[in-house]
Amino acid sequence: MIRLEAVGKVFGGRQAVDAISLAVQPGEIFGLVGPDGAGKTTTIRMMTGVMTPSAGRITVLGEQDMERVKAHIGYVPQRFSLYGDLTVMENIRLMGALYGSSGREIELLANDILAMTQLLPFKERLAANLSGGMKQKLALAAGLMHQPKLLFLDEPTTGVDPVSRREFWQVLYRLNQTGTTVFVSTPYMDEAELCGRIAFMHNGSLTAVGTPQQLKEQYPYRIIELETNSKALKRQLAGVAIRDINSFGDKYHIVVDEYETVAAAIKQVLDSAGIPILAMREVKPVLEDVFVSLAGEGGS
Numbered sequence: 001m002i003r004l005e006a007v008g009k010v011f012g013g014r015q016a017v018d019a020i021s022l023a024v025q026p027g028e029i030f031g032l033v034g035p036d037g038a039g040k041t042t043t044i045r046m047m048t049g050v051m052t053p054s055a056g057r058i059t060v061l062g063e064q065d066m067e068r069v070k071a072h073i074g075y076v077p078q079r080f081s082l083y084g085d086l087t088v089m090e091n092i093r094l095m096g097a098l099y100g101s102s103g104r105e106i107e108l109l110a111n112d113i114l115a116m117t118q119l120l121p122f123k124e125r126l127a128a129n130l131s132g133g134m135k136q137k138l139a140l141a142a143g144l145m146h147q148p149k150l151l152f153l154d155e156p157t158t159g160v161d162p163v164s165r166r167e168f169w170q171v172l173y174r175l176n177q178t179g180t181t182v183f184v185s186t187p188y189m190d191e192a193e194l195c196g197r198i199a200f201m202h203n204g205s206l207t208a209v210g211t212p213q214q215l216k217e218q219y220p221y222r223i224i225e226l227e228t229n230s231k232a233l234k235r236q237l238a239g240v241a242i243r244d245i246n247s248f249g250d251k252y253h254i255v256v257d258e259y260e261t262v263a264a265a266i267k268q269v270l271d272s273a274g275i276p277i278l279a280m281r282e283v284k285p286v287l288e289d290v291f292v293s294l295a296g297e298g299g300s
């Protein structure tokens with residue numbers, strides 16, 4: 001459905017996307033995951049024909065001529081501009097008309113799409129008066145008015161509250177169940193977890209591709225989760241055989257090669273410094289651990 005072969009993009013001598021290769025199959029929910037500036041938006045822009053690659057080859061729906069593809073894909077860009085002075089329904093009708101659908105087609109489809117995106121109760125509300133989450137759903141609804149087989153979404157839930165994010169993902173799942181392939185970029189690890197497969201992007205390169213489960217299983221280290229009030233843990237544990245320390249909310253994830261002896265050493269160091277250990281246990285890696293470790297290897 002999508003194939004990228006050694007695709008690159010250079011902006012004024014800076015390599016924003018660096019020789020990435022990737023294949024997405026029909027029916028997938030595929031996530032492009034990475035921090036701000038990783039190159040996600042540039043990649044999606046090239047896949048949707050908005051931007052031309054500096055190198056490599058992109059095939060979407062069997063075509064390399066992006067002009068022929070555009071009619072069959074949906075694209076919800078990072079900053080979608082709605083007409084704030086039009087209602088939800090008017091925005092949708094306008095989008096349908098732009099795609100050349102007839103009035104009756106638009107009404108039928110708009111009602112279906114608004115029902116699926118849970119916007120039907122708000123169809124007469126001015127777009128300007130919608131919450132952030134509802135605006136994103138309207139952007140999604142607008143992107144569906146020409147019934148694309150393949151939908152690209154660029155960080156659709158950035159800045160949206162957690163409950164609305166969950167609702168938005170329920171809509172994406174429903175859409176996927178009706179046969180739409182979804183390619184979505186996100187900086188959020190909890191959203192990465194919801195994708196069938198993900199690619200981690202860092203500094204313009206893909207550092208890993210697989211299912212969330214596979215990526216966690218391939219993680220080569222062990223994690224000690226530590227709860228302590230220490231504010232200088234890195235310095236205090238400088239003499240202990242640990243690979244990395246990252247804060248996880250109010251806890252730390254300490255990356256180690258071996259659990260028992262390292263945990264004992266940590267306990268000894270903190271005990272002798274008089275720093276209480278509130279909790280310490282081994283935990284399985286979460287995607288964030290995997291990503292932090294890959295980002296570190298790639299050099300940040």
Ligand SMILES: Nc1ncnc2c1ncn2[C@@H]1O[C@H](COP(=O)(O)OP(=O)(O)OP(=O)(O)O)[C@@H](O)[C@H]1O
Nearest residue numbers: 011012016034035036037038039040041042043155
């Ligand atoms: N039109 C442009 N001209 C010059 N540099 C650009 C342009 N678009 C992006 N860049 C640069 O390319 C790099 C990748 O940016 P990109 O927007 O693709 O990343 P991103 O992962 O989508 O992050 P964000 O969430 O911030 O959009 C950044 O360093 C950015 O400054």
